Amino acid sequence: MSSGGFRIDLQEVEAAARKILTLVAELVPHTAEVEAAVQGVSRAEYGTDPVGAALLGGGSGVGGLVEHQKQAVEGIRRYLQNSAAMADSLLLMCRHYREADDGHAAELLGILGEAGGQAAGGQAPGVRAPGVQALPLARPAPPVRGNPAA
Numbered sequence: 641m642s643s644g645g646f647r648i649d650l651q652e653v654e655a656a657a658r659k660i661l662t663l664v665a666e667l668v669p670h671t672a673e674v675e676a677a678v679q680g681v682s683r684a685e686y687g688t689d690p691v692g693a694a695l696l697g698g699g700s701g702v703g704g705l706v707e708h709q710k711q712a713v714e715g716i717r718r719y720l721q722n723s724a725a726m727a728d729s730l731l732l733m734c735r736h737y738r739e740a741d742d743g744h745a746a747e748l749l750g751i752l753g754e755a756g757g758q759a760a761g762g763q764a765p766g767v768r769a770p771g772v773q774a775l776p777l778a779r780p781a782p783p784v785r786g787n788p789a790a
Contacts, residue, residue, distance in 0.1 A: 657730035664724045678709045
């Protein structure tokens with residue numbers, strides 16, 4: 641089932657985005673450590689025996705373990721960059737939604753203010769303080785036609 645609309649909890653989205661940024665910031669130094677370790681291993685360290693040759697790709701052109709480790713670290717870096725960009729986009733979305741909501745509220749108050757001026761207490765007509773119940777609108781008496789005594 642689907643509905644005609646949905647509701648976004650901006651506080652939840654903003655909290656999640658900030659958590660993502662925090663986690664990315666925590667993972668960046670660890671990624672740098674792993675990258676340094678991967679770059680610190682040279683191809684010569686694997687040796688030329690059959691095991692070393694197999695780990696280096698064995699002439700298959702695939703690149704072997706060294707190349708795969710570099711690709712894995714690059715993938716982790718891209719993942720962290722994309723995660724940070726997504727979190728930044730979520731924060732931007734939250735800011736735009738809040739700005740739009742504030743703008744719509746100001747426009748509505750402007751419309752209400754233009755429609756009947758300001759009510760007592762500086763509030764726009766129809767805007768009540770919390771706990772104040774709405775009063776029914778008074779209807780004008782119907783016009784009297786003809787002779788009311790007849």
